[in-house]
Amino acid sequence: MIATLVMASSAAGHVTVAPPYLDADRQARVEFETPNERPPHATVSLVIDAPPGFVFAAADPPTGWRLQLERSGTRARWTGGKITGQKIVAFPLLVTAGSRAGLVSFRAKQLYDDIETVQWNAELTILPATGTEAPSQHFDRALAAGAVGLVVIAASFLALRLVRRRPLQER
CATH class of the missing domain: 2.60.40.2230 (Uncharacterised protein YcnI-like PF07987, DUF1775)
Known part of the structure; x- marks a missing residue:
């Protein structure tokens, strides 16, 4: 105290x-x-x-x-x-x-x-x-980077789906 x-x-x-x-x-x-x-x-x-x-x-x-x-x-x-x-x-x-x-x-x-x-x-x-007075935010570069990121994520999910093994019950 x-x-x-x-x-x-x-x-x-x-x-x-x-x-x-x-x-x-x-x-x-x-x-x-x-x-x-x-x-x-x-x-x-x-x-x-x-x-x-x-x-x-x-x-x-x-x-x-x-x-x-x-x-x-x-x-x-x-x-x-x-x-x-x-x-x-x-x-x-x-x-x-x-x-x-x-x-x-x-x-x-x-x-x-x-x-x-x-x-x-x-x-x-x-x-x-x-x-x-603000520095340039490069919005076009940020948009392009975001689009590339979405394409990579979509391609990853597609690759996982193609590579996925069939369950044992379907064999």
Whole structure:
């Protein structure tokens, strides 16, 4: 019981992403939400590193915070503000997702006024591209492969029927 409570409280202090998914090859507004889980200390900086294939662009930072984009738009750093008490602050960015669908992880670093740093993984799901951005599905090849598969199955049943032995009662 105590272990469950400890694990639940430690899980509450982390960086999350909203919305938790993006379309591949599109730019979208994403908020990295972070609580201050170390009262009486305050969060004074948040750094997010993008995984390969992702690029950040500026969005309006929360009141009192400044946003710096570094490393050609693959790192975002917010400074100048404070998260105190048990408050949660959302740090928005425009994120251009890579083209590969699946789960990706952003490295988040939360810095406190006592110089302690806590690192988190903030996960996001990339959905496959749609419309004209979607990769070709090669429908004609899939149809041909399906037809070949049906012919092979039919030929197998025919071969089994021809090879089948007559029952002993018919001999």
